[in-house]
Amino acid sequence: MDTSIICPRFETAISLLSQRWTGLIIYQLLSGSQRFSELTEIIGISGRLLSERLKRLEAQGLITRTVYPETPVRIEYALTEKGRSLQPVMDEIQNWSQVWIDPTEKSNE
Amino acid sequence: MDTSIICPRFETAISLLSQRWTGLIIYQLLSGSQRFSELTEIIGISGRLLSERLKRLEAQGLITRTVYPETPVRIEYALTEKGRSLQPVMDEIQNWSQVWIDPTEKSNE
Numbered sequence: 001m002d003t004s005i006i007c008p009r010f011e012t013a014i015s016l017l018s019q020r021w022t023g024l025i026i027y028q029l030l031s032g033s034q035r036f037s038e039l040t041e042i043i044g045i046s047g048r049l050l051s052e053r054l055k056r057l058e059a060q061g062l063i064t065r066t067v068y069p070e071t072p073v074r075i076e077y078a079l080t081e082k083g084r085s086l087q088p089v090m091d092e093i094q095n096w097s098q099v100w101i102d103p104t105e106k107s108n109e
Numbered sequence: 110m111d112t113s114i115i116c117p118r119f120e121t122a123i124s125l126l127s128q129r130w131t132g133l134i135i136y137q138l139l140s141g142s143q144r145f146s147e148l149t150e151i152i153g154i155s156g157r158l159l160s161e162r163l164k165r166l167e168a169q170g171l172i173t174r175t176v177y178p179e180t181p182v183r184i185e186y187a188l189t190e191k192g193r194s195l196q197p198v199m200d201e202i203q204n205w206s207q208v209w210i211d212p213t214e215k216s217n218e
Contacts, residue, residue: 006133006151013206014132023123024115042115082209089205092198097122100191 016060017089021045021053026083027090029063033078057083125169126198130154130162135192136199138172142187166192 017023024043028034034042040050054077057063062083068074079086126132133152137143143151149159163186166172171192177183188195 006137007203007206008212009206009210010136010203011133012210013202014136016210017202018127018129018132020124020127023127024120027119027123028115085209086205089198089201092201093122093126094116094119096194096198097116097118100194101118101121101125103117 017086019053019056021049022057023090023093025050025053025057026062026079026086029077029079029083030087030090033066033076035074035076039077062086126195128162128165130158131166132199132202134159134162134166135171135188135195138186138188138192139196139199142175142185144183144185148186171195 021043025039028039028042036047036050036054039054040047043050045053054063054065058065061080064078064080066076066078068076130152134148137148137151145156145159145163148163149156152159154162163172163174167174170189173187173189175185175187177185
């Protein structure tokens with residue numbers, strides 16, 4: 001892997017994936033479409049922040065937002081094919097974390 | 110992959126990897142140890158920011174800092190085994206980026 005010049009595609013991908021909460025949202029949606037409330041609860045971030053992140057992920061073509069015209073309205077978020085194809089990245093992060101991360105370790109933001 | 114509760118190790122790993130510039134620094138050091146000036150040039154960030162990131166990566170056990178008592182002093186940064194074992198993660202991000210990232214696309218930070 002000659003990395004004297006950083007591949008622009010890789011650089012864009014890693015900065016996209018490095019956006020705070022993006023990885024966790026994608027990881028969470030890999031188990032299937034979910035509602036907003038489920039995501040805020042499991043990931044543990046504010047509705048305002050999650051809404052902003054989901055809009056950006058939608059704009060980046062990683063997720064879809066589907067509105068079911070029921071009463072009350074139901075809105076579900078799901079990964080696109082582009083999003084789902086991040087599964088191998090998440091699997092490798094999971095594998096690495098099982099070997100190298102001490103469960104009590106915090107990433108000290 | 111049951112993700113109703115997010116695995117704490119995965120969460121720590123992804124938030125560690127999501128810290129701005131961490132991915133690029135690790136990616137860059139996968140091709141071998143490098144000096145500070147080489148890293149600032151290739152990654153394109155300020156010396157102050159890079160120095161802060163390198164200190165954190167050293168504290169997280171991902172890199173080593175070696176001082177060669179020459180004139181002038183030579184300081185090199187290299188990945189530890191923990192750092193090098195992120196190679197599969199970087200490879201998968203690279204693979205994904207080749208398929209899904211348009212070279213002109215910016216991650217619109």
